[in-house]
Amino acid sequence: MIATFSPDGHTVATVGDDRFVLLATPTHGPLVVRDRCRHRGGPLRLGHRECGKNKLSCPWHGFKVSDNALLRSAAPAVRIGQTVRALLPGAPEALRLLRMEIPANGG
Amino acid sequence: MTVIRDKVEYLPAPVSIRDPALRRYVDHALFGQPDHIGAGGPFRRPMRPQDINQVLASPLLTARQLTTNAALMAHRILTTIYEQDLVFLPQHRDAGSFADFSAFYSHELRDIGLMCRTGLERMTFQWLDDEVRPVGKWTVEGMREFLKGRLAEENAGQSKVCAELLGARDPAAAARRFLVQLSGDFLTEASAMARNTLGAYGPGLSGLFTILIDEYGYGVHASKHSTRFEDTLRSVGLSDQVHHYWPWYLPTSLALVNYFHYVSAHHDRFFRYIGALLYTEGTLHEVNRQQSIMLKAALGPDVDTLYFDEHAQIDILHSDMALERVIMPVVERCGPSVIPEIVRGFEEFAVLQALADEDLIGHIRWTDGLKEMRVHGPIVEKAMQGPRVLTFTESAGEISVPHVHDVDEMFLVESGSLTFHACHDAHIEMNAGDAILIPRGRLHGTVITSGSCTYRVASMEENA
Numbered sequence: 018m019i020a021t022f023s024p025d026g027h028t029v030a031t032v033g034d035d036r037f038v039l040l041a042t043p044t045h046g047p048l049v050v051r052d053r054c055r056h057r058g059g060p061l062r063l064g065h066r067e068c069g070k071n072k073l074s075c076p077w078h079g080f081k082v083s084d085n086a087l088l089r090s091a092a093p094a095v096r097i098g099q100t101v102r103a104l105l106p107g108a109p110e111a112l113r114l115l116r117m118e119i120p121a122n123g124g
Numbered sequence: 125m126t127v128i129r130d131k132v133e134y135l136p137a138p139v140s141i142r143d144p145a146l147r148r149y150v151d152h153a154l155f156g157q158p159d160h161i162g163a164g165g166p167f168r169r170p171m172r173p174q175d176i177n178q179v180l181a182s183p184l185l186t187a188r189q190l191t192t193n194a195a196l197m198a199h200r201i202l203t204t205i206y207e208q209d210l211v212f213l214p215q216h217r218d219a220g221s222f223a224d225f226s227a228f229y230s231h232e233l234r235d236i237g238l239m240c241r242t243g244l245e246r247m248t249f250q251w252l253d254d255e256v257r258p259v260g261k262w263t264v265e266g267m268r269e270f271l272k273g274r275l276a277e278e279n280a281g282q283s284k285v286c287a288e289l290l291g292a293r294d295p296a297a298a299a300r301r302f303l304v305q306l307s308g309d310f311l312t313e314a315s316a317m318a319r320n321t322l323g324a325y326g327p328g329l330s331g332l333f334t335i336l337i338d339e340y341g342y343g344v345h346a347s348k349h350s351t352r353f354e355d356t357l358r359s360v361g362l363s364d365q366v367h368h369y370w371p372w373y374l375p376t377s378l379a380l381v382n383y384f385h386y387v388s389a390h391h392d393r394f395f396r397y398i399g400a401l402l403y404t405e406g407t408l409h410e411v412n413r414q415q416s417i418m419l420k421a422a423l424g425p426d427v428d429t430l431y432f433d434e435h436a437q438i439d440i441l442h443s444d445m446a447l448e449r450v451i452m453p454v455v456e457r458c459g460p461s462v463i464p465e466i467v468r469g470f471e472e473f474a475v476l477q478a479l480a481d482e483d484l485i486g487h488i489r490w491t492d493g494l495k496e497m498r499v500h501g502p503i504v505e506k507a508m509q510g511p512r513v514l515t516f517t518e519s520a521g522e523i524s525v526p527h528v529h530d531v532d533e534m535f536l537v538e539s540g541s542l543t544f545h546a547c548h549d550a551h552i553e554m555n556a557g558d559a560i561l562i563p564r565g566r567l568h569g570t571v572i573t574s575g576s577c578t579y580r581v582a583s584m585e586e587n588a
Binding site: 103 | 187256257258259260262269270273274277467468474
């Protein structure tokens, strides 16, 4: 199903137990990724970046996730300006779009 | 297989102030001052060569700059360069018509145009490379789900353009102006598509060819889609001649035509082309259904809507054909690495169409409410005391070819008289002391109707 994200609109989508989040990466622009660190499953949206760095630190164990790794794991999507239309797995009736602050995006 | 990433170290220069070819192109007599303000046709295409410096000095455009005068001129030139690849014949049997034909297709003019083409394409379309960007790992199943889902989104709800037209003070006039904008595309419909039907790429080519011959009425001239549109135009008293309304095309109307030539003339963009093709074929059936209803409501029972009614049915088939008989065989042949380009083409055209709809709505409001744009009193005096006021004196019959301004402008006739035109059928007479506010990006031109006329134009820069 298609879910539309934007920094000033929906930034998070849940599909059942899965959570997807719009992350702003300095290297590849906005990406929609699973909100789950591949180390121990920490919530990447709550991570942080050091200024100018192209790696995101997971809030649980400080596991570093590079922008390139985020790109490789990103949902297939099209960015149009600041809007991202992403193709998410699951049934449309299971989709919930949320407007949440994303600390990992610096705000 | 070894992946070749080498690129020829050549980047075509952006259009620049030093480019003499572009200046030579627009200085051609076919593109100079017309005999009358509405003059246009397949060969004579007034372009306001005096404005060429705006194009030459322009940076690469952004989405917000698609309705500037530089964009209008660049798209007029680009349409002309692309259409020198199409065949138009002399419109009349006289020697003058044949001379126009010969001049339009002269080797010299074509060669100069080709020298300018890439620079103009970068200026007008490179912004899309940044604006639309596919990411992530795409699969065939994912692409199909995405494209079908997007078509369903695009086809939901009422057309904003149709709603605007029906809400106009004069819906019949608004509907005719809408048809004029379509005529730049529909009278040469599918010509860009034909560029993609040469070569050899398997079943996808045959799928595309089937759509093409359908557009061309399987060789039955009366059934050719452009012939059907000619019937529509004639039924409401409009000309069916190619580019009869040339000066009145909006820059975004031309951008839609040019985009298809752009992705069809450069075959490295073939995959974008088939994505854009799906967007048009997959949305036209619903849009045309609504447009047919709108045209009947606005223009009455005599309007010939067969073009729209036929598309409302046939483009459902074309949508399936574009996906199943063009895109899927091409992806099957080339693999999933081409999918992001297909998705990109779909979304690029969606972006352009949305901007064109917005511009068209602005045009309909401007032409429909032209008389309301007259102003007088202190607002005019204040504008004329501003720092950017230009004064022009012109003589009887002098024509200002339709153009747009990049900022709001106050236009005041100081002496004499003129006719102020906003499109082929919307104009007002202005005499000494009359003023009008011209919003930025809104098309207009003038014809002097007195022996001499002096008018002043004040830039309302703060509105830029």
